[in-house]
Amino acid sequence: MKKYNFNAGPSILPREVIENTAKQCLDFNGSGLSLMEISHRAKDFQPVVDEAVALIKELLQIPEGYSVLFLGGGASLEFCMVPYNFLIKKAAYLNTGTWSKKAIKEAKLFGEVVEVASSAESNFTYIPKGWSCPTDVDYLHVTTNNTIFGTEIRTDLDVPVPMIADMSSDIFSRPVDVSKYDCIYAGAQKNLAMAGVTLVIVKDEKLGRAPRQIPTMLDYRTHVEKGSMFNTPPVVPIYCALETLRWLKNNGGLEAMDKLAHERAEILYGEIDRNKLFRGTVKEEDRSLMNICFVMNDEYAELEKPFLEYAMSKGMVGIKGHRSVGGFRASCYNAQTIEGVNALVQCMKEFEASH
Amino acid sequence: MKKYNFNAGPSILPREVIENTAKQCLDFNGSGLSLMEISHRAKDFQPVVDEAVALIKELLQIPEGYSVLFLGGGASLEFCMVPYNFLIKKAAYLNTGTWSKKAIKEAKLFGEVVEVASSAESNFTYIPKGWSCPTDVDYLHVTTNNTIFGTEIRTDLDVPVPMIADMSSDIFSRPVDVSKYDCIYAGAQKNLAMAGVTLVIVKDEKLGRAPRQIPTMLDYRTHVEKGSMFNTPPVVPIYCALETLRWLKNNGGLEAMDKLAHERAEILYGEIDRNKLFRGTVKEEDRSLMNICFVMNDEYAELEKPFLEYAMSKGMVGIKGHRSVGGFRASCYNAQTIEGVNALVQCMKEFEASH
Numbered sequence: 001m002k003k004y005n006f007n008a009g010p011s012i013l014p015r016e017v018i019e020n021t022a023k024q025c026l027d028f029n030g031s032g033l034s035l036m037e038i039s040h041r042a043k044d045f046q047p048v049v050d051e052a053v054a055l056i057k058e059l060l061q062i063p064e065g066y067s068v069l070f071l072g073g074g075a076s077l078e079f080c081m082v083p084y085n086f087l088i089k090k091a092a093y094l095n096t097g098t099w100s101k102k103a104i105k106e107a108k109l110f111g112e113v114v115e116v117a118s119s120a121e122s123n124f125t126y127i128p129k130g131w132s133c134p135t136d137v138d139y140l141h142v143t144t145n146n147t148i149f150g151t152e153i154r155t156d157l158d159v160p161v162p163m164i165a166d167m168s169s170d171i172f173s174r175p176v177d178v179s180k181y182d183c184i185y186a187g188a189q190k191n192l193a194m195a196g197v198t199l200v201i202v203k204d205e206k207l208g209r210a211p212r213q214i215p216t217m218l219d220y221r222t223h224v225e226k227g228s229m230f231n232t233p234p235v236v237p238i239y240c241a242l243e244t245l246r247w248l249k250n251n252g253g254l255e256a257m258d259k260l261a262h263e264r265a266e267i268l269y270g271e272i273d274r275n276k277l278f279r280g281t282v283k284e285e286d287r288s289l290m291n292i293c294f295v296m297n298d299e300y301a302e303l304e305k306p307f308l309e310y311a312m313s314k315g316m317v318g319i320k321g322h323r324s325v326g327g328f329r330a331s332c333y334n335a336q337t338i339e340g341v342n343a344l345v346q347c348m349k350e351f352e353a354s355h
Numbered sequence: 356m357k358k359y360n361f362n363a364g365p366s367i368l369p370r371e372v373i374e375n376t377a378k379q380c381l382d383f384n385g386s387g388l389s390l391m392e393i394s395h396r397a398k399d400f401q402p403v404v405d406e407a408v409a410l411i412k413e414l415l416q417i418p419e420g421y422s423v424l425f426l427g428g429g430a431s432l433e434f435c436m437v438p439y440n441f442l443i444k445k446a447a448y449l450n451t452g453t454w455s456k457k458a459i460k461e462a463k464l465f466g467e468v469v470e471v472a473s474s475a476e477s478n479f480t481y482i483p484k485g486w487s488c489p490t491d492v493d494y495l496h497v498t499t500n501n502t503i504f505g506t507e508i509r510t511d512l513d514v515p516v517p518m519i520a521d522m523s524s525d526i527f528s529r530p531v532d533v534s535k536y537d538c539i540y541a542g543a544q545k546n547l548a549m550a551g552v553t554l555v556i557v558k559d560e561k562l563g564r565a566p567r568q569i570p571t572m573l574d575y576r577t578h579v580e581k582g583s584m585f586n587t588p589p590v591v592p593i594y595c596a597l598e599t600l601r602w603l604k605n606n607g608g609l610e611a612m613d614k615l616a617h618e619r620a621e622i623l624y625g626e627i628d629r630n631k632l633f634r635g636t637v638k639e640e641d642r643s644l645m646n647i648c649f650v651m652n653d654e655y656a657e658l659e660k661p662f663l664e665y666a667m668s669k670g671m672v673g674i675k676g677h678r679s680v681g682g683f684r685a686s687c688y689n690a691q692t693i694e695g696v697n698a699l700v701q702c703m704k705e706f707e708a709s710h
Binding site (some may be wrong): 001002003005007008009010012013018019021022025026031032033034035036037038039040042071072073074075076077079080084102104105109177187189193194195196197214215216217218227231232233234235237266294315317318 | 395430
């Protein structure tokens with residue numbers, strides 16, 4: 001039976017990305033060696049990094065003065081690298097859920113943190129509005145998409161200071177005005193590649209200002225100077241990213257991804273709102289296009305497990321909701337197809353008809 | 356033409372490891388999903404981590420009281436994580452080359468560092484002997500194998516304090532008395548897996564004693580408590596490690612690897628010492644079994660490039676020496692075959708006969 005992958009991360013990748021990467025794992029560029037066992041200094045690998053960086057700059061239309069890095073350690077490591085490198089005295093953070101809270105915790109080790117707003121009191125079912133950002137902070141940190149709670153900030157905010165954004169789970173799903181950010185970071189395992197590499201975009205002129213000694217590997221300058229080759233980079237995950245970036249470009253780039261994201265979301269949220277069994281968990285205007293969270297309506301609460309089992313029996317994978325929210329979560333990253341979303345909607349309709 | 360992979364890292368892996376990993380990248384355990392796109396929380400992935408940890412404990416005969424972790428970021432990140440977690444006041448470091456120097460540099464950010472000995476004055480062509488280790492240090496740090504200079508400490512030293520070892524390039528090539536170490540770390544890309552994961556073995560009772568706040572991701576306790584699942588781990592590299600660990604066990608474990616390492620080294624160093632064109636660069640008793648470094652004898656210096664080209668034409672890959680040493684480096688990790696070593700020796704003999 002065909003499987004539909006709604007995992008929150010690591011998550012669905014385009015089939016051609018998977019097949020091309022697996023093929024190179026058997027024989028890289030006809031070299032007789034596996035992609036897993038080539039040197040990162042091999043003359044065939046530098047072009048992989050160069051092309052990936054060029055495609056990222058092209059897709060995101062990154063202005064001059066920014067560096068694009070591939071690092072190890074995951075976005076969670078960036079939670080401390082960001083303040084290590086950018087927090088001079090005081091930073092502002094918008095608290096929209098689990099990932100923001102983790103980022104705030106690390107920043108507090110390095111300086112004063114102002115929480116500009118939070119939706120914690122409602123279990124993060126909306127994105128706070130009407131707050132103002134202080135002008136005397138080094139940056140405002142935002143988590144653009146919340147995989148767990150299913151909210152998303154799908155615009156580049158207007159604030160009086162540079163932003164730093166964790167875009168782990170919605171990068172490459174829409175055009176971004178990079179000039180508004182001093183740093184954008186993203187774990188690869190949603191819209192970019194297999195797990196094991198983190199994309200970081202930094203504004204070069206803002207580096208080296210923080211008043212502290214930074215361990216070499218945590219200093220973005222180290223990686224800027226060495227073109228992500230200071231130490232052995234995660235070769236296979238970077239190659240996988242390159243394949244995804246080629247796929248992104250060949251499939252219309254970020255405007256096409258944005259359009260597709262809206263189409264998927266309209267179909268699925270439409271069914272959630274129509275179907276008597278289900279309801280969305282997030283304030284409508286803040287609904288994520290990437291992680292679509294829903295629960296059983298109260299009168300059908302006992303059908304949660306039966307629906308999960310029914311959907312799984314029809315090939316749906318990874319739709320169990322995070323324990324902080326419960327219910328269901330259908331992650332619809334770039335590689336998610338309309339066919340996949342329709343298959344899930346079909347399950348919801350059939351289950352409604354039989355109950 | 357058959358290629359023989361002598362890369363220093365990322366480096367040769369057993370063919371069955373490559374093929375099995377590539378196969379799972381197309382369809383993981385018959386799930387219909389790629390290993391690249393499964394959730395690390397999927398019920399099929401926890402057994403991968405569990406089996407890998409169990410095999411590491413079995414192969415290295417790790418005593419009770421140690422945790423085995425899979426982290427991102429590379430061994431270079433461990434250079435700062437080690438003092439962050441273990442340096443209370445003063446630490447000793449043995450300086451045997453590039454990697455030791457990098458580790459020392461990071462440790463100095465956290466406390467007093469005693470360099471117990473160094474072979475820097477001879478460009479690290481030997482392992483210093485006859486030094487003593489102070490008893491008032493928190494640990495002695497050693498780099499057991501030096502990929503660049505081709506020296507190796509192939510025994511567990513007798514010192515009056517716990518050791519911490521960077522075993523990136525010779526782990527799993529011999530039995531180790533883990534009880535002598537508070538921490539052992541190793542980037543995977545030599546004897547364990549594709550690049551992108553770092554193995555760390557820590558003595559649990561020694562954690563949490565350092566007098567500083569540690570960023571969450573840099574605190575080994577975070578990863579011990581969460582079984583390497585605090586954040587998304589590098590799923591595919593960890594799976595690749597599991598395949599290598601199975602291969603290690605099926606091929607006789609660490610005693611068999613040790614024997615094979617000696618056999619390969621005897622063949623290749625034997626030829627280097629016999630062949631009029633070449634000489635080794637390292638003091639005989641300190642020669643690495645993993646990275647075999649040699650140069651042209653002075654009177655044949657002009658043949659360096661021609662020999663490199665000749666060897667490459669015969670299928671040898673990655674034998675150019677590191678720029679700090681020049682000449683040649685044939686890396687002979689666990690997966691290197693006697694056939695591969697003999698093929699290189701054959702090149703050396705043929706080249707000698709024709710010059």
